[in-house]
Amino acid sequence: MAIAVERFRRTYGDLTAVDDVTFSVGAGEIVGLIGPNGAGKTTTLRSLAGILRPTSGHVRIDGHDIVDDPLEAKRRLAFMPDEPHLFEYLTVEEHLRLTARLYNVANVDERARVLLEELELSGKENALPGELSRGMRQKVVIACGLVRSATTLLFDEPLTGLDPIGIRKMRQTIVARGRGGAAILLSSHLLHLVEEICSRVIIMDRGRIVADGTFAELASRADLAAAGSNLEQIFLRVTGRDVAG
């Protein structure tokens, strides 16, 4: 499995953000990670990326434990956070060169050119982050993630700040990477996006996984059968939010 999470738990002081979570994502699989605010999605993704240390449990990327063998695990993954953190003094092109150097990417010029074109950033090579809109900065973060051949891609709200054309392009990009064999874990509140491009969905609530499976599997689950086959209806049912509606 490209991503293997086993009994993962993460606490912040007295608060347990993620509790006893176990799941896996295989190569070529695009898995949606959804849940209400505070469910533990971002904590899970940040722990997978090596930013947060698990309080207990194991996170493995291509068999490499993120705590015990962090360098090998990190070489294989690319994390695209929801908030685009860029170095204020480096241009778009310099960000790509920096990433290429860190991950030993050969032929960076050609890769960068293709990516910038794909993400509609051509002409912005020499722009600093301060000169870019939020959506463009988001695209730069994504370009840095895609410039290397990562086997595991982690997206946290990848469409935030993008315009309709950018959203369409990003959807195509994610699907293309999945078809190319990358394991993709994507967190989003846009349920129609998850429904459209993900082959499987993990629903989290209050730090725990409350549902995990393909849409067909979830729809056929006895306790969810009455909810309907729509992801939104399933989501509301499993998280207990469908009572008011």
Place this chain on the structure above:
Amino acid sequence: MLSASLYIMACSARNRLRVRMRRLREPRYLVGAIVGAAYLYFSFFARLRSRSALSRTRGGADGRATPVSQLLQSGSGIVAALFLVGAAIGWILPFNSAMLDFSDAEIAFLFPAPVTRRSLIVHRLLRSQLGLLFTAVIMSIVFPASTPFGRVRWAIAMWVILTTSRVYFTGVTLARGRLLGDGGRARQPALVPIAVIAAAVAVVGRALIAAFAGAPPANIRDLAARVEAALGSGAAHAMLWPFLALARPLFAPWGLSFAISIAWALGVLAVTLAWVLQTDSALHEAAAHAAARRAGDRRTRSVAPIKARATGLTLAPAGRPEGVFFWKNGVQTLRAGGVTMVRYLVPLVAIATAATSVALGALRMRGGAAAGFMTAVAVTMFVAILGPQVVRTDLRSDLAHLDTLKTWPLRAADVIRGEMLWPSAMLVGIGWLAIACAMMFSFAAFPSVALTGRVTVASAAVLLLPAFVTAQYLVLAAATVLLPAWVPIGDQRPRGLDAMGQRLIMLFGVLVSVIGIILPGAITGGILWLVLSRIVGDIAIIPAAIACTVTVAIIVAAGTEILGPLFDQMDITSVERAE
């Protein structure tokens, strides 16, 4: 709007206090608060008590009056003249009033609200009162006074002065904005205060020149008496009147006399406030400018002036991981500080120093050369001792990017070493330049010193400087890794008693730790010097310096390896953003 302002102030103060009290449950804040409180007590309140005791034993007279305080206490004329100078300088210096620096929340909530721009300024003025009152109280404690009433008088007078100056500089900022932005007709009202201040400076300056022409003052009392006489009547007195009105409460005796003087000072404050509030359009411009700087996205404010200039630094496609940080931090420094300045400043300093030194030597002006020498030595000392505290282009500045750094496939020790590399190289470069300047000046300042002695000392300094600088960066990296919550991110300056205590502990800890790192090097070098000096003489200081630097380098390298696992365990949630 006034009620809304008071509501914001009351709620903010209450909640800030609540947050700070809650934070004290954590040992790191509690220790910081205790140290901060102790510092405040021993710096101000203990001083206050000892002064009162001293004053009692001397029959009420204040025995610690310094020449400066004697000068200031001798009359309001001198203080008023100083206020005038400050008011004039305010137009020249390119600083904007903090009163127009609206917070993001103020922009989001108050700008779209149906309130006038004038109300917004009044709101900002009200919000600044707490800080101004605190400053006034601290100043009343610091300034020598024989009675508690004297301190209260000082506190009230200082509060009026500080508030007036805050309002005045807001007016200056607004007027400057109009001068730079509007058309000719709109500029005219903004020119009036400049003309008034310029006239006041000219008239007062002329009176003072006349008072001192041909006869320098015999002592401080004579100087004060002549200033008072020159400014006590005529046109100079009239021009200086608003400043005198502000200064008088500082000197008025307690009672009716003080009440009258404070009433006049408040009158000056009211007129200044009316001047600031009179042009709604200028306020609108300033408010819009503030909104443009801060609204929406913080990045706009922080990076707007940066240009993507070529720096001359290129990142090789492969190499040691430390090189990535050297390049990244180098680009940051050069783009933030100006590539051109760095490119031309170094040769200019070297050429100017060499030329000056030669000229001073030829003219036999040893005093001037000695001053140049001392300045260069002072720069070297500053670089060696305080440079790493000031130049923060290391792990401290990258705490804001810690989540990004943590995703990079790099050994933590390499990250720490890499973050130290650029600022160390930069400071060592500056220090070496200063040593070279000192060396050049020394030829003219101390011609009798032998060349070998000169070269020996300079070489030792050149060799030791990297040890001092890198040792400090190691300690600062350790402090960042071990106590990330105590390290301010970017340009943040955490406030509060606990933050002050934390800074003091950090400063003390860094100094002690640096001594601990350098000591083994100093011992090694010292032993080598003792052995070699008997054989080769003074030149033994060079191998001793090499031994010291090598020892420190080994300790620093080992230190980065020890810090590596700690960096890996460092929790991003322990990095806190200031309030």
